[in-house]
Amino acid sequence: MLGKFLINFTFTLSLLSTIFYWYSFIRKSEFTYQKFARYLFYYSVIGIVISSTLLIYYILTHQFQYHYIWGHSSTDLPISLLVSTFYAGQEGSFNLWALLTGLLGIFLIKYNAKRNYEIEFMSVYGLIFTILILFLVIKNPFTLIWDVFPKELIQYGGNPNSSQKYTWIDQAKGIWASIPVEGRGLNPLLQNYWMVIHPPILFIGFTSMSVPFAFAVASLLKKDYLNWINIAKPWVIFGSMVLGCGILLGGFWAYETLGWGGFWGWDPVENSSLVPWLVSIATLHTMLTQKNSNKLIRTNFIFSILTFLLVLYSTFLTRSGVLGDTSVHSFVTPGATIYWLLLGAIILFSGLSIYMLILRWKEIPKEESNYSVLSREYALFLGASTLVISSFFIAIGTSSPLITLMLKGKASAVEINYYIQTNLPLAIALALFSGLGQLLWWKNTPIKILINKIWIPFIVSFALTTISYFVGVKEVTMLILIFSSYFMLIVNLMLAWNVFKGKISLVGSYVTHVGFALMLLGFVFSAKYDSKQTLSLEEGKTISAFNFDFTYLGYQQKDKNRYAFNILIDDGKDNFFISPIMFINNQDNSVIRHPDIKNLYTKDLYISPLSLDEGKSQGEELNLIKNKIIETKGITLKYLGYDFVQLKGGINDLTLSIEYKNSNKIQILKPKMINKKGNLNFQSAKTDDNKFEISIISVNPSKIEDQTTAKILLTKLDGAQNPKKETLIVEATIKPLIILVWIGTAIVMIGFIITLIRRVKEAK
Amino acid sequence: MNLRFILGIAIIIVAIIFASYSFTEANIEYMTFNEALHSSKKAQVKGDWIKEKPSEFDPIKNTFSFYMVDDKNIEYQVILIGAKPNNFEIAESVVAKGKFQGNIFYASNVLTKCPSKYEAGTEELNKTL
Numbered sequence: 001m002l003g004k005f006l007i008n009f010t011f012t013l014s015l016l017s018t019i020f021y022w023y024s025f026i027r028k029s030e031f032t033y034q035k036f037a038r039y040l041f042y043y044s045v046i047g048i049v050i051s052s053t054l055l056i057y058y059i060l061t062h063q064f065q066y067h068y069i070w071g072h073s074s075t076d077l078p079i080s081l082l083v084s085t086f087y088a089g090q091e092g093s094f095n096l097w098a099l100l101t102g103l104l105g106i107f108l109i110k111y112n113a114k115r116n117y118e119i120e121f122m123s124v125y126g127l128i129f130t131i132l133i134l135f136l137v138i139k140n141p142f143t144l145i146w147d148v149f150p151k152e153l154i155q156y157g158g159n160p161n162s163s164q165k166y167t168w169i170d171q172a173k174g175i176w177a178s179i180p181v182e183g184r185g186l187n188p189l190l191q192n193y194w195m196v197i198h199p200p201i202l203f204i205g206f207t208s209m210s211v212p213f214a215f216a217v218a219s220l221l222k223k224d225y226l227n228w229i230n231i232a233k234p235w236v237i238f239g240s241m242v243l244g245c246g247i248l249l250g251g252f253w254a255y256e257t258l259g260w261g262g263f264w265g266w267d268p269v270e271n272s273s274l275v276p277w278l279v280s281i282a283t284l285h286t287m288l289t290q291k292n293s294n295k296l297i298r299t300n301f302i303f304s305i306l307t308f309l310l311v312l313y314s315t316f317l318t319r320s321g322v323l324g325d326t327s328v329h330s331f332v333t334p335g336a337t338i339y340w341l342l343l344g345a346i347i348l349f350s351g352l353s354i355y356m357l358i359l360r361w362k363e364i365p366k367e368e369s370n371y372s373v374l375s376r377e378y379a380l381f382l383g384a385s386t387l388v389i390s391s392f393f394i395a396i397g398t399s400s401p402l403i404t405l406m407l408k409g410k411a412s413a414v415e416i417n418y419y420i421q422t423n424l425p426l427a428i429a430l431a432l433f434s435g436l437g438q439l440l441w442w443k444n445t446p447i448k449i450l451i452n453k454i455w456i457p458f459i460v461s462f463a464l465t466t467i468s469y470f471v472g473v474k475e476v477t478m479l480i481l482i483f484s485s486y487f488m489l490i491v492n493l494m495l496a497w498n499v500f501k502g503k504i505s506l507v508g509s510y511v512t513h514v515g516f517a518l519m520l521l522g523f524v525f526s527a528k529y530d531s532k533q534t535l536s537l538e539e540g541k542t543i544s545a546f547n548f549d550f551t552y553l554g555y556q557q558k559d560k561n562r563y564a565f566n567i568l569i570d571d572g573k574d575n576f577f578i579s580p581i582m583f584i585n586n587q588d589n590s591v592i593r594h595p596d597i598k599n600l601y602t603k604d605l606y607i608s609p610l611s612l613d614e615g616k617s618q619g620e621e622l623n624l625i626k627n628k629i630i631e632t633k634g635i636t637l638k639y640l641g642y643d644f645v646q647l648k649g650g651i652n653d654l655t656l657s658i659e660y661k662n663s664n665k666i667q668i669l670k671p672k673m674i675n676k677k678g679n680l681n682f683q684s685a686k687t688d689d690n691k692f693e694i695s696i697i698s699v700n701p702s703k704i705e706d707q708t709t710a711k712i713l714l715t716k717l718d719g720a721q722n723p724k725k726e727t728l729i730v731e732a733t734i735k736p737l738i739i740l741v742w743i744g745t746a747i748v749m750i751g752f753i754i755t756l757i758r759r760v761k762e763a764k
Numbered sequence: 765m766n767l768r769f770i771l772g773i774a775i776i777i778v779a780i781i782f783a784s785y786s787f788t789e790a791n792i793e794y795m796t797f798n799e800a801l802h803s804s805k806k807a808q809v810k811g812d813w814i815k816e817k818p819s820e821f822d823p824i825k826n827t828f829s830f831y832m833v834d835d836k837n838i839e840y841q842v843i844l845i846g847a848k849p850n851n852f853e854i855a856e857s858v859v860a861k862g863k864f865q866g867n868i869f870y871a872s873n874v875l876t877k878c879p880s881k882y883e884a885g886t887e888e889l890n891k892t893l
Contacts, residue, residue: 070892149889164893180892373767385772389779396783400791410794412808418790422783534847536823590854610847611821729823729847 003054003066003142010047011133014102017041018126025119025221034119038109041126045102048133052099055092055141059085064180065167067148068092068141074185076560084195085186087203090319090338091141096200098132100207105129108211115231120218124352128210128308131345138337146177153177188585188592194253198246202273205243206311209276211235212283213308213353216301220356225364229287229300234760236287236304240280241752247273248745257594262527263741266419268323271398272314278391279307282384289380293442295367296381303388305353310395312349316342323401323413372444379437386429393422424477431484431520434513435491457494461486472529482524489517505758512751515744522740526604532733534610537567539726547571548605552728555612561586565609565728569598580609580730599739606733613727620715621697624658626708635692636661639710640668642699651675656696656710660687671696671712684715691717792861797838801864809834809869810859813852821848832860832869842869849874 020037027033055069059082064070072092073085087096105125112118146153146169157174160166165179186195212232219228250270251263264270283303286296317323320339371377396403397418401411439445439453465473465483473479496510533545537552544550549570555563564579581594595608622630624639640657647653653674660667665688672683673696684695697711792808800807811834813819819830828844842860852858855876862871 064892152889178893180889182892184888184892369766369768371768373771378768382772382775385775389776393779393783396787397790400787403787404791408793412791412794414787414790415792418786421786421790425782534823534826729821731847 001142003051003058004140006047006051006054007133007136007140007142010044010051011130011137013040013044013047014126014130014133017044018123018130021119021123021126025123037122037126038118041105041109041122041129044129044133045106048095048099048102051142052086052095055095056083056086059083062183064183065145066141067143067145070145070180070183072183072186074183077186077191080193080196081186081191084190084199087199088186088190088195091136091139091143093199093203094132094135094139095141096203097206098129098136100200100203101125101129101132101210104204104207104211112231117215117218117222117228117231120221121214123221124217125210125214127352128214128349131348135338135341138341145180153179188583189258192257194249194257198249198253201242201249202246205239205246205277206273208235208239208242209280209311210308211239212280212304213349216304217353217356220301220360223360223363225297225360226290226294229290230763232304233284233287233291234756234763236280236284237752237756237759240277240284241749241756243273243277243280244752245749247277252742256597266394266397266416268398269318271394272318275314275391275395275398276307276310278387278394279303279310282387282391283307285380285384285387289377289384293371293377295371295377296384297367298361298364299381299384301357301364303384305357306388309346309350309353310391312342312346313395314398316346317398317402323411370443374440374445374447374450376437376440376442376445379433379440383430383433383437386426386433390423390426390430393426394419397422424481427520428477428481428484431481431488431517434516435484435488438491438495438510438513457487457490460490473524475528478524478528482521485517485520485524489514489521492517505754508751508753508755508758510751511754512748515747515749515751518740518744518747520744522737522742522744526735526738526741530733530735532731534729534731537728537730539728541725545732546605546734550732552726554726555728565612565730567607567728567730569605578605578607580607582609582612601739602737604735604738606735608731608733610729610731613729620713622712622714624710624712632714633716634662637714639708641708642710654696654699656699656712658685658694658712660692660694662687662689662691665689669694673699686717693717796836797834797840797869798836800869806861806863806872808859808861810857811835813855813858814839819848828874832858840867840869842871842874844871844874846873849876852876 017037017040020033020040024031024033024037058066059069059073060079062069062073062075068089068091069085072088073082077085085092087093105122108125109118109122112121154169154175154177160176160178165181166176167179169175169177212235215228215232215235219225222228247270250273254265254270255263283300286299286303289296290300320342322339397414400414405411435457436454439450441449461483464486465479468482469479473482492510492513496507496514499507499510531546535543535545535550537543537550539552539554542549542551551568551570553566553568555565558564558581562581562583564581566577566579569576569578576598578596578598580596581592583592584590585592591611593609595606597607598605620632622632622637624630624637626639626641628639630637638659638661640659642657643655645653645655651674653672655670655672658669658671660669667688669685669687671685671694674681674683682695684693686693693715695713695715697713699710700708792806795803795807795809797809797811800809809832811832814831814833817831819828821828826846828846828848830842830844831839832842833839842862844860844862849855849858852874857877859875859877860869860871861873861875862869864870
């Protein structure tokens with residue numbers, strides 16, 4: 001009740017705050033309304049902070065009367081994962097988004113008040129916050145479970161059973177509802193530390209994407225067409241950095257635990273953060289152009305607005321259920337309300353921004369076109385356009401189920417190849433522009449000077465490409481791509497070094513580009529030139545592949561229901577274990593597989609488990625009853641009884657006596673089951689003629705002699721051969737130079753931080 | 765018109781043509797087994813795995829073979845290049861992407877459609893009471 005009230009309260013306050021901001025914008029002189037609006041915003045943030053704290057408190061105390069908490073958590077989760085169930089579902093992730101938008105809003109009010117931008121900015125930003133809270137009002141995380149399952153949970157009349165958990169809805173009328181004592185739990189795929197760090201970072205990034213939008217529309221309201229980019233730029237850098245970091249962490253999660261085989265699966269959920277991020281990166285570059293040469297003034301408005309509209313569109317794609325089951329992420333069908341709400345938000349914000357843009361279009365100063373093809377402006381513009389085109393290609397691919405549904409009447413997703421094919425030429429262009437652009441001067445570059453600067457990186461890149469050719473890169477497109485990546489790398493390395501000797505604060509851009517060039521190279525080598533092999537590893541038997549010896553040594557229980565499959569790997573000099581994990585998800589009985597990776601510096605050995613072929617099931621399961629004869633496969637078996645011996649130290653062993661009779665011989669077989677403190681060990685018994693083997697599955701002793709039963713496994717041996725052993729099937733992949741991706745990532749982040757510090761100083 | 769402008773327009777036109785071409789190429793049509801049998805293009809066939817018939821992974825060839833019946837009740841053997849797809853046993857239905865070679869449908873990819881994972885049903889509710 002309290003939670004619901006707090007959310008409605010927050011909504012009312014933030015709506016009022018926005019209305020007052022608009023009012024003070026329209027009636028410019030009324031200063032008191034601004035102050036009033038500001039405090040309303042602060043109080044609404046306090047409201048969402050309290051309701052979020054309450055939600056966390058309810059989660060930690062397992063209040064399963066709330067449908068959301070019942071649906072996503074359980075009592076057996078460790079505290080870190082329990083906290084992460086806060087944003088594991090639809091309602092909670094909207095809550096996190098709204099909470100972060102509110103908290104960031106407090107900083108933004110302060111930031112904008114100093115720069116005389118508060119009223120216009122908050123008129124837009126406050127509206128975004130209000131709409132996010134509206135999502136929560138409708139998809140409320142505090143919805144009670146009996147409102148969702150009234151038929152199953154609400155009882156009329158009678159007295160609740162005292163052994164059951166219940167609550168009175170109306171005691172006078174005898175209406176009560178039962179409360180679950182356990183939750184459904186968190187999807188096992190999400191149960192690792194990535195779930196704790198990845199979503200919050202991603203959502204901070206998502207939240208930041210609304211800031212340039214609010215600045216763009218605010219500056220149109222304010223008719224300040226030039227100065228706004230200086231104020232907005234640090235936020236664009238911050239947003240790009242955080243969202244980029246979130247995307248890369250997601251990639252690392254996919255690579256390390258989800259076992260998608262790579263760091264990027266072109267899945268709608270991944271794409272939905274990549275699409276706005278690419279435009280945000282483009283905006284970063286066009287803002288830089290405007291700052292340095294007063295160009296691309298209108299482009300900056302378009303890109304800043306586009307970034308946020310793409311955030312909304314991506315959210316619509318992944319949250320409204322329109323993609324159905326065309327993705328590996330399963331989407332909930334959230335119902336028509338959220339669909340229309342998201343669509344409404346897109347219409348509202350695109351309507352508002354496009355209207356403002358058209359209204360002011362003629363007033364926006366026109367740029368002079370006094371720059372040549374060989375200028376930094378032009379390279380930056382082409383690079384930024386390439387990023388936006390790439391973002392569109394990805395958005396169109398992701399929307400494929402929607403497009404095909406409209407055109408053909410049946411939804412189908414595009415093959416992953418689409419994304420690779422369309423982005424490959426763009427990646428080449430981007431790498432070339434990122435190298436060339438850094439060498440060009442503003443306005444115009446004399447050819448001679450360009451040649452003077454370009455020849456060293458050109459020759460070095462050419463040499464490196466030639467080496468790569470002989471090492472194994474043979475495809476023409478790949479050679480062009482790595483040539484341009486080397487070019488980008490060398491140019492930026494050289495410039496970084498030159499600048500580094502002078503002023504360290506200016507080195508950010510070069511460092512970032514060095515990082516991206518390394519990542520591009522890492523993508524090509526690890527994804528295009530990987531080698532895969534499916535291995536059938538029979539227990540104890542050594543198999544060679546990729547110059548390694550693989551020996552599967554059996555599995556071991558890791559915790560409650562996870563099993564690690566230990567593979568000993570010998571590379572001639574050294575040996576190590578790789579232990580991928582497989583287990584049954586008890587939520588839906590699906591098999592969950594986690595790969596295991598050994599980093600060998602220049603390459604990763606990536607082992608994905610596929611299946612386990614348990615040798616035992618080769619035999620026939622038989623139920624024996626004491627003193628009854630069973631006939632099978634031309635032999636007879638008679639269960640004579642068992643011996644139970646208790647030894648010291650919690651060890652006991654149980655021996656069955658079974659009379660085995662073939663055409664001419666009788667033999668007593670004694671399979672054993674040894675129990676060492678709960679660890680069961682089975683010893684099978686073989687017949688003298690080497691034709692059969694018997695092992696115990698289970699024994700049911702009974703007080704009545706003749707009712708004692710046992711379950712055994714009878715395995716037919718083929719001649720002198722041993723029965724088939726347990727076989728683990730895995731896919732082994734060698735991923736060359738994937739380490740470049742991770743090193744590149746780290747360098748990109750360092751570069752971003754240096755740039756951010758510089759631009760924040762400038763914005764003061 | 766200056767050079768910058770023409771260059772820009774040219775790039776955008778090339779990009780659009782290229783994207784629409786790739787998009788149509790990468791969208792594989794849904795067909796029934798009979799339609800796929802008479803088509804030279806790659807197809808997606810939706811249907812059910814016939815659990816009673818043998819299914820087997822061949823670790824040497826790295827193929828997984830099974831029998832599948834489509835929505836029109838037509839049955840064919842499917843050979844998937846690769847291991848048994850994730851969650852094959854519990855899938856409500858499967859979608860195989862590939863082409864016929866003779867009477868066998870060779871799939872490059874088999875998608876499994878699982879009973880919705882996060883939608884909480886009453887059955888689960890009863891388990892937690």
